[in-house]
Each structure stands twice: as C-alpha cells, then as structure tokens.
Amino acid sequence: MIRSDIVEALAEQFSQLTNKDSESAVKTILDAMSDALVRGHRIEIRGFGSFSINRRPPRMGRNPRTGESVAIAEKRVPHFKPGKALREAVDGQDDLDVADARSDAAMR
Secondary structure: HHHHHHHHHHHHOOOOOOHHHHHHHHHHHHHHHHHHOOOOOEEEEEOOOHHHHEEEEEEEEEOOOOOOOEEOEEEEEEEEEEOHHHHHHHHOOOOOHHHHEEEEEEEE
C-alpha cells in the first residue's frame, strides 16, 4: 500500500471528503508524525504500534573497495514496534489471504 492508496481509501470511506481533502489529511498526519520524531518524541497509536527513535552508536566501518577503515558517526534512526493487536492480526492471516494480496499487487 502506498500513500495514494491511503488517500483513496479515506475518500471512499468518508464520502463527504474529496480526494484533495483526503490528501491534505494524510499529509497533515504524516507531517505531524515526522515532526514529533525529529523532536525526539515517541508516537503511540493504540492497537497499531509505536514509533520511536533508536540511537546507533559511532563505530568503525570498512570501505569495501579499498579495505580502509572509516569512522561512522552516531545516527538516530526511526524505529517502529507493532502493537499486540497488529501483531496478532498479521500472524492470524492464513496463506490464502497472503496469496490474494500478492495477486492484487501484481494486478497494479
């Protein structure tokens, strides 16, 4: 599923919203989530999961072409941890649903 699929699903579910309104709503939500993560806040959506920032400490790497050691700086990376309801829903899917999803994706 991509961003435009979310916009379409939102517009279909709420007939009073136009595609432009749906796009604006999705953009606003994603921008707010991005801003919160940039500020170092944690985002929790009950039943779905939580987004947080993980710290990757500095380390020594190696240039694969020359074999030379390279210092890699510390990084902050976004991390998603699915909630219990989402984990159970995904785990509860049988193989037929997965096959249906693959065939739907292939048709696009």
